[in-house]
Amino acid sequence: MDRMKPNISMAVIRRLPKYYRYLNELMEKGITRISSKEFGRILGFTASQIRQDLNCFGGFGQQGYGYNVRELRDEIANILGINKTKNAIIVGAGNLGQAIANYSGFRGSGFVLKAMFDINPRLVGISIRDIKIMDIDDMGEFIKNSGVNAGIICTPKEGAQSVADRLTGEGIKAIWNFAPTDLEVPEDVIVENVHLSESLMVLAYMMNERDRMENTQ
Ligand code: NAI
Numbered sequence: 508m509d510r511m512k513p514n515i516s517m518a519v520i521r522r523l524p525k526y527y528r529y530l531n532e533l534m535e536k537g538i539t540r541i542s543s544k545e546f547g548r549i550l551g552f553t554a555s556q557i558r559q560d561l562n563c564f565g566g567f568g569q570q571g572y573g574y575n576v577r578e579l580r581d582e583i584a585n586i587l588g589i590n591k592t593k594n595a596i597i598v599g600a601g602n603l604g605q606a607i608a609n610y611s612g613f614r615g616s617g618f619v620l621k622a623m624f625d626i627n628p629r630l631v632g633i634s635i636r637d638i639k640i641m642d643i644d645d646m647g648e649f650i651k652n653s654g655v656n657a658g659i660i661c662t663p664k665e666g667a668q669s670v671a672d673r674l675t676g677e678g679i680k681a682i683w684n685f686a687p688t689d690l691e692v693p694e695d696v697i698v699e700n701v702h703l704s705e706s707l708m709v710l711a712y713m714m715n716e717r718d719r720m721e722n723t724q
Contacts, residue, residue: 590617646677
């Protein structure tokens with residue numbers, strides 16, 4: 508059943524993976540149900556925020572019972588679409604590309620890594636966790652034959668736009684972009700940017716604020 512209502516805010520969507528992760532942990536501990544108050548306490552959210560978030564999708568809890576952990580976990584997986592398999596390729600098989608290929612949690616998000624591509628002939632032919640690094644010139648053919656749904660860009664920023672153009676030109680409609688640049692893509696292409704340095708700057712800010720508060724006390 509598709510419970511998703513239109514116009515759910517991205518802020519809510521971005522909290523769902525955290526719900527999912529904690530629900531998995533609760534299941535591993537054998538906990539079968541949880542109140543919104545207790546769930547909120549674990550997550551650091553208020554009970555009303557949890558109820559509000561989950562109500563966006565039709566609400567899963569029952570008054571006086573709370574949430575069935577497995578049911579809620581499965582519903583969130585369904586909403587996120589992580590129970591559907593998606594094929595991905597990495598472009599740029601350097602330090603980061605190889606680290607991502609080595610990341611074992613890939614499948615938990617519904618993605619299966621099919622291949623990596625690079626321009627460096629010294630990398631072509633090497634395998635990382637059984638994932639072959641192939642020549643970038645073979646990418647178009649591979650995409651056509653292997654049902655690729657998403658591209659992961661791990662090239663230096665100078666090459667990222669041309670890689671994005673190549674991916675979208677081959678019909679790829681979803682890009683996970685690690686290169687520190689804003690990509691220009693056709694309207695129907697989804698880009699999710701990941702920038703560790705931005706998160707690190709937020710950490711720097713919070714450390715700075717803490718120091719500032721301590722010094723004014
Ligand atoms: P790297 O130099 O180790 O690897 C880059 C790879 O891309 C090389 O193997 C190179 O041959 C390949 N490449 C270059 N142009 C290409 C093209 N047009 N098509 C295919 N392959 C191409 O660099 P590293 O450390 O792996 O970083 C890769 C990118 O990721 C950089 O843009 C870096 O700034 C970014 N980065 C982003 C992070 C984030 O949090 N978003 C964290 C770390 C790195």
